[in-house]
Amino acid sequence: MTASASKATSEKTIVRPYGDTAGDGMVQMSFTLPLPHDKKAEGAALQLAKKMGIDPAMVVHAKAMGPDFTFFVVYGSVQHLVDLRDVHVIERDYPLLSPKEVNSVVKKVMRRPLVVVGACIGTDAHTVGIDAILNIKGFAGEKGLEYYSELTVVNLGAQVSVPDLVEQARIHKADAVLVSQVVTQRDAHLHNTREMSAAFREAFPAERRPLLVIGGPRFDESMTGELGVDRIFGKGTTPGEVASYLVHALLAERKTVKRS
Ligand code: B12
Structure with a gap:
């Protein structure tokens, strides 16, 4: 790509999906209907x-999922335009550090290890995500x-109740509590998160509450305020x-948990 073409791309404000030819609006969507195929x-x-x-729209794939359901892939064109000026996302607002840099800042500023307690709460047994971060x-x-x-790192594993998590955070003097929620059926992830954040607010004075x-x-990354995290x-x-x-x-924005 030439420098001027690259500049034009970065200045684009209106975009349409691209399937077969540029800007043709082609999208692909999959879903299941409760109908025999x-x-x-x-x-x-x-x-x-x-x-x-x-x-x-074209049905490009249809497959019976048992006698009463059908899975579809549909391909077709949309007229909608995306206005990039109206796109708002949570950008990373902190520098990415190497493990060496993280260790060095913690050692210098805290002069003790930073304690992280992690868990999957509620009935959620999907530990792969939290293990990917902690293990x-x-x-x-x-x-x-x-x-x-x-x-x-204290990894409590799956299906930890909120009272147990609060207790473990207290026992280990957690600076940060990391919770995973993968199941979203009936908004379980939102209910469990609200319950968890309310419990920590009740159990700890503000200056001692772990992160x-x-x-x-x-999750919608913009919901921190609503979920209390x-x-x-x-x-x-x-x-x-x-x-x-x-x-x-x-270490940069707020104080670490005060030790009694
Ligand atoms: C593996 C798996 C399982 C395994 C879990 C094994 C285990 N030890 O974790 C088993 C077989 C046990 C299982 C069971 C079930 N599962 Co399941 N499972 C999956 C599957 C295929 C992969 C999940 C996974 O491991 N992803 C890989 C990890 C690395 O990704 P991740 O979780 O997104 O984590 C990343 C980020 O999200 C983030 N992250 C995640 N947590 C955290 C936490 C913190 C603090 C941070 C910072 C970051 C972070 O970082 C991670 C790395 O990038 C998904 C489908 C899919 N393809 O995603 C279904 C899925 C999650 N399961 C599903 C369901 C429905 C179930 C069951 C209810 C099925 C049933 N009827 O029994 C049960 C529920 C069991 C329970 N009590 O929770 C649904 C959930 C639907 C929904 N909307 O809620 C999915 C989406 C499948 C589907 N399409 O139906 N499942």
Whole structure:
């Protein structure tokens, strides 16, 4: 790409999806209908797609999921435009540090290990996400927080109740509590997070409350205030991002937990 073409791309404010040719508006969507797989079911899928603004729409894949359901992939064009000036996202507002840098700041500023307590709460048994962040083997080529010599990690595992989490945070004098929520059925992740943050606020005076960090693939990162947590991490988070955030939040922005 030439310098001028690259500049034009970076200045773009209106974009449309790109399928076969630039700006043709082509999108692909998948869903399941509670109908047996036949011609009428495919017609129903097309009707849904058209009502969603995909027109013309094509059923490019349909597969029976047992006798009463059909899975569809629909491909077609939308007229909608995306205005980048109206796109608001949570950008990383802290520097990414290497494990060496994290250890060095913790050692210099805290003069003791930074204590992290992690868990999956409620009935959620999906531990792969929190383990990706905490376990030494890590994720996406990065070592997990257990690898950091100046971090003490207590991983409580799955299906931890909120009272147990609060108790463990107290016992271990946690500076930060890292909670994972993967199941979102009936907004379980939101209810559990609110219950957790309320419990910590009740159990700790403000200046002693550990930093509350929640993560999972279906969280909206802008909901921190609504959920009463300090930070939300979404899909694809890496351990280095979390370690860098902990240093930023605990050592740069707020005081660490006061020891009694
Ligand atoms: C593996 C898996 C399981 C395993 C879990 C094993 C284990 N020890 O974790 C088993 C087989 C036990 C399982 C069970 C169930 N599962 Co399941 N499971 C999955 C699956 C295939 C992969 C999840 C995963 O490991 N992802 C990989 C990790 C690395 O990604 P991640 O969790 O997103 O984590 C990353 C980020 O989100 C973030 N992150 C996550 N947590 C945290 C926390 C913090 C603090 C931070 C900073 C970051 C962070 O960092 C991680 C690294 O980037 C997903 C489908 C999918 N493809 O995602 C379904 C899925 C999550 N399961 C699902 C369901 C429904 C279930 C069951 C209810 C099924 C059933 N009827 O029994 C049970 C529930 C069990 C329970 N009590 O929780 C649904 C959830 C639907 C929903 N909307 O809620 C999914 C989406 C599948 C689906 N499409 O239906 N499951």
